[in-house]
Amino acid sequence: MRSPKDFFAPLAVGAPEPLRQIPVPPSRMIHFFDPSNEKMAAKVPDIAKKVDVLLGNLEDAVRADRKEAARNGLVSIAKSTDFGKTQLWTRVNSLDSPWVLDDLITLVTEIGDKLDVIMVPKVEGAQDIHYVDRLLAQLEARAGLTKPLLVHAILETASGVANVEEIAGASPRMQGISLGPADLAASRRMKTTRVGGGHPGYLVRTDPTGEDLNEGRTTYQQDLWHYTVARMVDACAANGILPYYGPFGDIRDVVACEDQFRNAFLLGCVGAWSLHPVQIDIAKKVFSPSPEDVAWARRVIAEMGDGTGAVMIDGKMQDDASVKQCRVVAELADALAADDPELAAAYDAATKEAS
Ligand SMILES: CC(=O)SCCNC(=O)CCNC(=O)[C@H](O)C(C)(C)COP(=O)(O)OP(=O)(O)OC[C@H]1O[C@@H](n2cnc3c(N)ncnc32)[C@H](O)[C@@H]1OP(=O)(O)O
Ligand SMILES: O=CC(=O)O
Numbered sequence: 155m156r157s158p159k160d161f162f163a164p165l166a167v168g169a170p171e172p173l174r175q176i177p178v179p180p181s182r183m184i185h186f187f188d189p190s191n192e193k194m195a196a197k198v199p200d201i202a203k204k205v206d207v208l209l210g211n212l213e214d215a216v217r218a219d220r221k222e223a224a225r226n227g228l229v230s231i232a233k234s235t236d237f238g239k240t241q242l243w244t245r246v247n248s249l250d251s252p253w254v255l256d257d258l259i260t261l262v263t264e265i266g267d268k269l270d271v272i273m274v275p276k277v278e279g280a281q282d283i284h285y286v287d288r289l290l291a292q293l294e295a296r297a298g299l300t301k302p303l304l305v306h307a308i309l310e311t312a313s314g315v316a317n318v319e320e321i322a323g324a325s326p327r328m329q330g331i332s333l334g335p336a337d338l339a340a341s342r343r344m345k346t347t348r349v350g351g352g353h354p355g356y357l358v359r360t361d362p363t364g365e366d367l368n369e370g371r372t373t374y375q376q377d378l379w380h381y382t383v384a385r386m387v388d389a390c391a392a393n394g395i396l397p398y399y400g401p402f403g404d405i406r407d408v409v410a411c412e413d414q415f416r417n418a419f420l421l422g423c424v425g426a427w428s429l430h431p432v433q434i435d436i437a438k439k440v441f442s443p444s445p446e447d448v449a450w451a452r453r454v455i456a457e458m459g460d461g462t463g464a465v466m467i468d469g470k471m472q473d474d475a476s477v478k479q480c481r482v483v484a485e486l487a488d489a490l491a492a493d494d495p496e497l498a499a500a501y502d503a504a505t506k507e508a509s
């Protein structure tokens with residue numbers, strides 16, 4: 155753990171100054187693609203126009219014999235594509251793998267000026283972030299970068315969850331954390347065989363109504379990820395960084411995907427991963443506040459004046475705590491609407507109708 159006095163000092167001579175505030179451009183969907191897959195790579199320039207974050211994935215889902223092709227493919231895509239306002243991220247291989255050192259050296263040296271965030275998988279504790287932090291500083295200094303690369307950790311090991319607060323605060327580079335439900339399930343020895351989402355066997359049942367224990371007892375499926383998402387959100391909020399839901403592997407089940415994303419949104423996450431083009435619009439819809447919620451939030455803010463005291467609106471009491479929640483929604487809406495005229499019009503129309 156660095157002393158508080160040294161926390162914002164560069165970790166290598168010539169490395170850029172760490173940021174004091176994490177930038178928060180929209181990141182409703184982190185769209186994964188495999189840079190070694192020619193079909194996917196060909197779609198990147200078009201997809202870049204539709205997503206907030208494009209992520210060149212080098213880790214799981216890329217075959218071992220395609221790791222170098224994926225790394226080189228990402229370098230060439232980054233050099234030849236104008237991403238506009240879309241952020242470019244990468245997910246490097248895990249820190250114990252034979253590929254990660256070359257991933258970091260190659261990417262920072264070749265395209266460090268194009269990359270915004272490096273996602274680090276299977277983070278176990280602050281020590282993993284400290285290792286990446288120093289190495290990035292050395293590579294940034296050597297490459298002459300002027301903007302520091304940010305780091306995003308995947309929460310997908312039991313140790314990672316146990317240490318999530320120290321991970322979130324391990325470095326000024328920490329941009330955010332994503333839940334990785336697939337590896338986390340394996341690490342915890344959970345008995346699921348899926349990539350995220352619920353499980354029909356994880357449920358509660360109402361009490362028996364008579365002698366027959368099977369008669370008239372409704373069951374409710376429970377959320378396997380509630381505890382971890384909530385811990386992650388608290389760790390991120392307490393450290394000024396951003397929480398995300400990760401992958402939803404049942405690509406066909408767009409309905410449950412939307413539910414899972416919305417649970418995360420309501421609990422405080424700012425985005426989720428899209429693994430397939432069909433998940434991009436789901437994330438965009440879910441992680442943009444609804445026009446009705448924005449209209450309500452704006453109304454509460456307007457009626458609360460200086461924000462003190464209490465007022466009744468439509469039979470509901472509002473005070474400092476509810477106006478603060480409304481500001482979260484309204485500020486997010488304004489930030490998203492600034493770059494999206496369609497969303498801006500929908501928010502303004504709903505606001506007009508509600509007032
Ligand atoms: C647990 C974890 O670590 S999750 C993160 C790691 N996993 C990933 O990154 C997975 C990324 N996604 C994928 O690999 C693919 O979407 C798969 C394997 C899930 C499905 O791929 P396909 O079977 O090809 O899906 P499908 O046939 O519906 O694809 C339709 C088109 O979209 C393209 N496509 C699919 N996924 C993507 C993507 N993520 N980005 C861009 N294009 C894509 C396909 O290449 C295909 O192109 P074509 O019409 O020119 O043939
Ligand atoms: O990497 C993601 C996961 O769920 O595992």
Ligand SMILES: [Mg+2]
Binds near residue numbers: 214275308334336337
């Ligand atoms: Mg994983």
